[in-house]
Amino acid sequence: MPAMDQRQAMQGLTDVFRTVFDQPELVLRDDMTAADVENWDSLNHIDLIVAIERKFKIKFTTREITGLKTVGDLAELTAKKVGVAP
Amino acid sequence: MSTTESNLGYAALLAESRRLDATGRGKSKIKVALLSDAATQRLVPILRTLFARQGVDAEIYEGPFDAIELEVYDRNSGLYKFQPEVVMVLNCVQALRAVFLRPETDAVSFVDATSKRIARIWEAIQTNIPATIIQSNFVLPYERFFGNFDQKVPESLSATVAAVNSRIAQEARSRGSVLLCDVESVASWLGRQQWFEDRFWDSAKYFCALDCLPYVVNSFVAIVMASLGRIIKCVVVDLDNTLWGGVIGDDGLDGIQISAHGEGEAFYRMQQYLRALKQRGIVLAVCSKNEMANALLPFEKHPEMVLRREDFAAFVANWNDKAVNIRQIKETLNIGFDSMVFLDDNLFERNLVRELVPAVVVPELPEEPADYVRAISELNLFETTSFSAEDAQRTEMYRAQAGRREEQAGFASVEEFLQSLDMRITVGRFDAFHLPRISQLMQRSNQFNLTTRRLSEIECKALMDNADWLPLYAKLADRLSDHGLISIVTIEVLPDDLAIRDWLMSCRVLGRGVESFLMNRVVKHAQELGLARVTAEYIPTAKNGMVKDFFEQFGFERVAEGTSGAARWRLLTKDYEPRPTLMKTAKE
Numbered sequence: 001m002p003a004m005d006q007r008q009a010m011q012g013l014t015d016v017f018r019t020v021f022d023q024p025e026l027v028l029r030d031d032m033t034a035a036d037v038e039n040w041d042s043l044n045h046i047d048l049i050v051a052i053e054r055k056f057k058i059k060f061t062t063r064e065i066t067g068l069k070t071v072g073d074l075a076e077l078t079a080k081k082v083g084v085a086p
Numbered sequence: 087m088s089t090t091e092s093n094l095g096y097a098a099l100l101a102e103s104r105r106l107d108a109t110g111r112g113k114s115k116i117k118v119a120l121l122s123d124a125a126t127q128r129l130v131p132i133l134r135t136l137f138a139r140q141g142v143d144a145e146i147y148e149g150p151f152d153a154i155e156l157e158v159y160d161r162n163s164g165l166y167k168f169q170p171e172v173v174m175v176l177n178c179v180q181a182l183r184a185v186f187l188r189p190e191t192d193a194v195s196f197v198d199a200t201s202k203r204i205a206r207i208w209e210a211i212q213t214n215i216p217a218t219i220i221q222s223n224f225v226l227p228y229e230r231f232f233g234n235f236d237q238k239v240p241e242s243l244s245a246t247v248a249a250v251n252s253r254i255a256q257e258a259r260s261r262g263s264v265l266l267c268d269v270e271s272v273a274s275w276l277g278r279q280q281w282f283e284d285r286f287w288d289s290a291k292y293f294c295a296l297d298c299l300p301y302v303v304n305s306f307v308a309i310v311m312a313s314l315g316r317i318i319k320c321v322v323v324d325l326d327n328t329l330w331g332g333v334i335g336d337d338g339l340d341g342i343q344i345s346a347h348g349e350g351e352a353f354y355r356m357q358q359y360l361r362a363l364k365q366r367g368i369v370l371a372v373c374s375k376n377e378m379a380n381a382l383l384p385f386e387k388h389p390e391m392v393l394r395r396e397d398f399a400a401f402v403a404n405w406n407d408k409a410v411n412i413r414q415i416k417e418t419l420n421i422g423f424d425s426m427v428f429l430d431d432n433l434f435e436r437n438l439v440r441e442l443v444p445a446v447v448v449p450e451l452p453e454e455p456a457d458y459v460r461a462i463s464e465l466n467l468f469e470t471t472s473f474s475a476e477d478a479q480r481t482e483m484y485r486a487q488a489g490r491r492e493e494q495a496g497f498a499s500v501e502e503f504l505q506s507l508d509m510r511i512t513v514g515r516f517d518a519f520h521l522p523r524i525s526q527l528m529q530r531s532n533q534f535n536l537t538t539r540r541l542s543e544i545e546c547k548a549l550m551d552n553a554d555w556l557p558l559y560a561k562l563a564d565r566l567s568d569h570g571l572i573s574i575v576t577i578e579v580l581p582d583d584l585a586i587r588d589w590l591m592s593c594r595v596l597g598r599g600v601e602s603f604l605m606n607r608v609v610k611h612a613q614e615l616g617l618a619r620v621t622a623e624y625i626p627t628a629k630n631g632m633v634k635d636f637f638e639q640f641g642f643e644r645v646a647e648g649t650s651g652a653a654r655w656r657l658l659t660k661d662y663e664p665r666p667t668l669m670k671t672a673k674e
Contacts (some may be wrong), residue, residue: 019097020097022104042290043127043128043290044291046290047100047295047296050295050296051097062289065285066289068413077330
């Protein structure tokens, strides 16, 4: 996958969020946290991470997974990982 | 992963589970309890979804995390309050490994201690509830502390896990109501590289990668469905390009491909596979568009054929459409369409059968014959919950039955024919020796089954030990074959009457008068006990229409009818005329 910026990552993440949380209208914002998205609990968090990893062909570390605070952080990290050759 | 991934995608299944409640209710219900030392939250929606696909509404009890023993040793636990019909005990290797690697663990006694601990869990469950237990085995870990040498060191982790699996299997073999879910084979088939996802074990106690989870559940559901009597009994095969390469009618005996080596090996392997299925009790039948003489030719003359004519309980070769022929095979063998699998290399024929007899299972066969066996194996069509000596002889019994049909033509009347068979019947109270076959018949009989209560082996044993019940089996033999144990009648002795609770019979002995013999016996017993009445019940299912009027035939009077067609019946013992029968009691 070619390098991407945070905005492009956000577009891809939107698809994943909509599927995982079963909310086809969901719109993501950088400052969103788990508290802002319905059903974003620890179980769905793992589903989400796995779906993102699969879509972007990347892998997060446990520390990254637990350390993420906002959707913006997630988009930034995703864009960074996609940009780095595996 | 495997070819069926599209049906078992994790995300798709979760999405499907969210829409479950809106899609209406299944035909049957089941209560399943899950006990595990791993997290099971995500198993629950997938379980419900895969059961729903089978037409079953599953109510699921999820035991608290890592509390298997707390649940099973507490008489008042949520598990026992829930009264499950099936308890799945899912132990994961991650938890086992953690214990094994503790400094105080004695590796030498670990196998023994672990397997005993698991067996005690089963015993505790069985003491409290009559549930079927499904125990997982352990996935082999990836650590090899000695490398390849692990296998030579009995106390190594990997050798220990393998030994525990083998001990669990041994323990389960002597207990009919404990079934095994071979999670290790699911993992090794999918690939242990993908299976283990330690990040999620650490953070959420998931025992495998999310994508693997549906395959475990699928395996588990397959076992439960088999325990409910959804069992494949017969494989119907095409001949040309299915059992051998080429077309016998065009290519002739020398032109078809079937041999132990080279191009014909794919078909040779296919035949070996089918023969092995036959040996474990699956009945084989041929359904081919061919002249009969051509169809038989390879079986009679080709030196490399693995299967012989006598391996097939039915052999149909003509130019009728295959749906017609499959119906005929079904009639001959007296089984349900949904217990038949149809294998044919030709897409047209597969689609025709799917259209016209939708209950028959018709797997896709790959274009490459070398992949036939693998494609069929991957579908895991042949789950069962028991195996008895009678399974191995089933084809002989069906063949003898077909033989009797032919012989029947030579007699002036059916009675005359039956008389000539020299039938001998044995009736006995349930005993330990016959319990496996008894519970198997309980699971299998669909058509001649008045109440279709699927009693498990432990429930049957409970009846055996209950002095207020008279649980009877019947065995039948005749000049042409030994049918084995073919009928079950259970009776509860009440203060004022004898209540028939279960009455079922294998359809391969229909029309012999076994039921008359048994009814005479039941009524006589009531009379000897001085009971004035025999009561009984008929509960209709999709398959037992043939016995709707069963009790009426014996002079029972209908006393109540429910909305769903269930009926209660009553017979005054003084009014009963013993029915004539053509069988003798066997001397054992």
